[in-house]
Amino acid sequence: MIRTLYMRIAIVIFIVVWCSLAISSLTFTHYYRNQLNNRVEGLLQNAAKLVIRLIQETETQQVGQTVTIAGRLSRGQELYLYDDSGDSYMSRPSASSKCTIPPETIRHVLDGGSYSSFQDGESVMCPQGNVGVSFEYGGKHYALFVTSVTPTQTLRFGFLDYRNLWTIILIGAFMIVLAAVYLVRPLKQITAVTEKIAAGNFDVQLRFKQKDELGKLAASITHMAGELKKMEKMRQEFVSNVSHDIQTPLTSIRGFSKLLQQDTLDSEERIGYLKLIESESERLSRLSENLLKLASLDSEHHPYHPKPIQLDEQLRRAVVASEPLWSGKRLDIELELEPVRIVADEDSLSQVWTNLLHNAIKFTPEGGRITLSVSMDEKKGTVVSISDTGVGIAPEDRQHVFRRFYKADESRQMSPWSGNGLGLAIVKKIVELHGASISFTSELNQGTTFVIQFPSKS
Ligand SMILES: Nc1ncnc2c1ncn2[C@@H]1O[C@H](COP(=O)(O)OP(=O)(O)O)[C@@H](O)[C@H]1O
Ligand SMILES: [Mg+2]
Structure with missing residues (x-):
C-alpha cells in the first residue's frame, strides 16, 4: 500500500521510464536489426582487411603471432587464423572464447571462399557474428575469422553502459522527487x-x-x-x-x-x-x-401523481372554496375559463390556485376585482392568469417575493390575514415540479397579475 503521493508519483515515473526504455530497445532492435548487422559486419570486414594488410606490409615470417598481437590490440574483436596444414592461432586463450568455428566453414574459406554469419544465417556458435576471409601469403593459404565479442546490445545502445545507466537513474530519481514535491504541494x-x-x-x-x-x-x-x-x-x-x-x-x-x-x-x-x-x-x-x-x-x-385533470373546473372550485373570503370583502370575481385538460398532480396544483387566490384577495381592498383566466394556445401552451386590482408589489420587492418568509409589507400582515411569507415559495416549487413557469407583472396601487404557463404537452 503506497501511502504518500510522492512515492506513488515516483514509482509510477520509474515504471514508466523503465517500460519505455525496454519497449524502445525492443522496437529499435526490431527496426534497425539489418542496419546494425551491416554495421557490425562492415566493422569485422574492415578489421580482417587491416590484419591482412598488416601481415603483407610487414612481410612477417610469424603470421600466427602477428595475428595474435593484432587481436590483443583490437577491442571488441577476436581473431582466429587457420592455415592449410591445420594449424590454428587465436588472439585469446580458448577458455574465454565463446566462438567455435565449424571445420567445414574453415575448409570452405581455406578453399578461397568467404563467410559471413550475417549473410549465411546467424551462427549459433558465435552469437555476436563473425566473418571469414581467405588470403594467400608466402605461398600458403590462410583463413582469417574475425568475431565480434561486443554484445550486440552494447553496439546498439553503446551509450547505455551500466555506469551511465545508474547515473541516469540517480539523477532521474532526484528530479522525480523534485517533480513530486512540485506536484504535491x-x-x-x-x-x-x-x-x-x-x-x-x-x-x-x-x-x-x-x-x-x-x-x-x-x-x-x-x-x-x-x-x-x-x-x-x-x-x-x-x-x-x-x-x-x-x-x-x-x-x-x-x-x-x-x-x-x-x-x-x-x-x-x-x-x-x-x-x-x-x-x-x-x-x-x-x-x-x-x-x-x-x-x-x-x-x-414529494408525492407527485400526475393524471389528466379539468383545469377550468379546478380553478372554479378554488374560487368557490374561498367564497367566504372574497364575499366578505365584496370583491368582484371574473372568470374567463376555457375548458382545458392538462396532466398534473391534482392536490398540489390546487394548492397553487388557493395560495394565489388568497394573496389576490388579501392584497385587494374592498370593492376590488379579481380575474381568473385560462386559455390554451398551440405555441404558448396552457396559460393561467390570476389578476387583481390590489395594492401591487413595489419594484424593490419584486425580485424577493418568491423567497421564503419574504413579506413585502409587514404592516399589512394583520390577523386573520397575516401570512408567513411561504405561500409564493410553495407555489413556485409546485409550478416547477410540473415543468411550468411562473411570472408576474405588478403596478403599485393598480394591481398584480400572476401568470402560470404550462408547456404545450403537459
Ligand atoms: N397579489 C398580490 N398583490 C400584492 N402583493 C402580493 C401579492 N401576492 C404576493 N404579494 C407579496 O408577496 C409577499 C409574499 O407572498 P406569500 O409568499 O404568499 O406570503 P404571504 O401571503 O404569507 O405574505 C406578500 O407578503 C406580498 O407582499
Ligand atoms: Mg400568501
Missing part, C-alpha cells in the same frame, strides 16, 4: 483548506496562479466555500425566521390567555379574545403545515 494546500471548510470555516481563499486542472480545482473549492457560506447564512436566517414566526403568535396567545383570567371581562370581550387566540393558533398551524409542505417539496420524495 498544491494538493496539500487544498487538503488544508478542505479541512477548514469541514470544520465550518467558509472564509477561505485558494488562488493558484496555475490555470491547469489543479488551478481549476482550487477555484471551484473557493467557489464552493462561498456557496456554503451563503447557504449557512440562509440556514441561520431560516431558523431565526421560523423562531420569530412561532414566537409572535405564542406571545399573543399567552397575552390573551392572561387577559381572559380577569374577572372583570364581559362575555363580548371574552369571545373577542378567544377568537384572537383561535386565529393565532390557526396561524401557527398554517406555519407548521407550510413548513412541512416545503420540506416535502424540497425532498426528492
Whole structure:
C-alpha cells in the first residue's frame, strides 16, 4: 500500500521510464536489426582487411603471432587464423572464447571462399557474428575469422553502459522527487483548506496562479466555500425566521390567555379574545403545515401523481372554496375559463390556485376585482392568469417575493390575514415540479397579475 503521493508519483515515473526504455530497445532492435548487422559486419570486414594488410606490409615470417598481437590490440574483436596444414592461432586463450568455428566453414574459406554469419544465417556458435576471409601469403593459404565479442546490445545502445545507466537513474530519481514535491504541494494546500471548510470555516481563499486542472480545482473549492457560506447564512436566517414566526403568535396567545383570567371581562370581550387566540393558533398551524409542505417539496420524495385533470373546473372550485373570503370583502370575481385538460398532480396544483387566490384577495381592498383566466394556445401552451386590482408589489420587492418568509409589507400582515411569507415559495416549487413557469407583472396601487404557463404537452 503506497501511502504518500510522492512515492506513488515516483514509482509510477520509474515504471514508466523503465517500460519505455525496454519497449524502445525492443522496437529499435526490431527496426534497425539489418542496419546494425551491416554495421557490425562492415566493422569485422574492415578489421580482417587491416590484419591482412598488416601481415603483407610487414612481410612477417610469424603470421600466427602477428595475428595474435593484432587481436590483443583490437577491442571488441577476436581473431582466429587457420592455415592449410591445420594449424590454428587465436588472439585469446580458448577458455574465454565463446566462438567455435565449424571445420567445414574453415575448409570452405581455406578453399578461397568467404563467410559471413550475417549473410549465411546467424551462427549459433558465435552469437555476436563473425566473418571469414581467405588470403594467400608466402605461398600458403590462410583463413582469417574475425568475431565480434561486443554484445550486440552494447553496439546498439553503446551509450547505455551500466555506469551511465545508474547515473541516469540517480539523477532521474532526484528530479522525480523534485517533480513530486512540485506536484504535491498544491494538493496539500487544498487538503488544508478542505479541512477548514469541514470544520465550518467558509472564509477561505485558494488562488493558484496555475490555470491547469489543479488551478481549476482550487477555484471551484473557493467557489464552493462561498456557496456554503451563503447557504449557512440562509440556514441561520431560516431558523431565526421560523423562531420569530412561532414566537409572535405564542406571545399573543399567552397575552390573551392572561387577559381572559380577569374577572372583570364581559362575555363580548371574552369571545373577542378567544377568537384572537383561535386565529393565532390557526396561524401557527398554517406555519407548521407550510413548513412541512416545503420540506416535502424540497425532498426528492414529494408525492407527485400526475393524471389528466379539468383545469377550468379546478380553478372554479378554488374560487368557490374561498367564497367566504372574497364575499366578505365584496370583491368582484371574473372568470374567463376555457375548458382545458392538462396532466398534473391534482392536490398540489390546487394548492397553487388557493395560495394565489388568497394573496389576490388579501392584497385587494374592498370593492376590488379579481380575474381568473385560462386559455390554451398551440405555441404558448396552457396559460393561467390570476389578476387583481390590489395594492401591487413595489419594484424593490419584486425580485424577493418568491423567497421564503419574504413579506413585502409587514404592516399589512394583520390577523386573520397575516401570512408567513411561504405561500409564493410553495407555489413556485409546485409550478416547477410540473415543468411550468411562473411570472408576474405588478403596478403599485393598480394591481398584480400572476401568470402560470404550462408547456404545450403537459
Ligand atoms: N397579489 C398580490 N398583490 C400584492 N402583493 C402580493 C401579492 N401576492 C404576493 N404579494 C407579496 O408577496 C409577499 C409574499 O407572498 P406569500 O409568499 O404568499 O406570503 P404571504 O401571503 O404569507 O405574505 C406578500 O407578503 C406580498 O407582499
Ligand atoms: Mg400568501
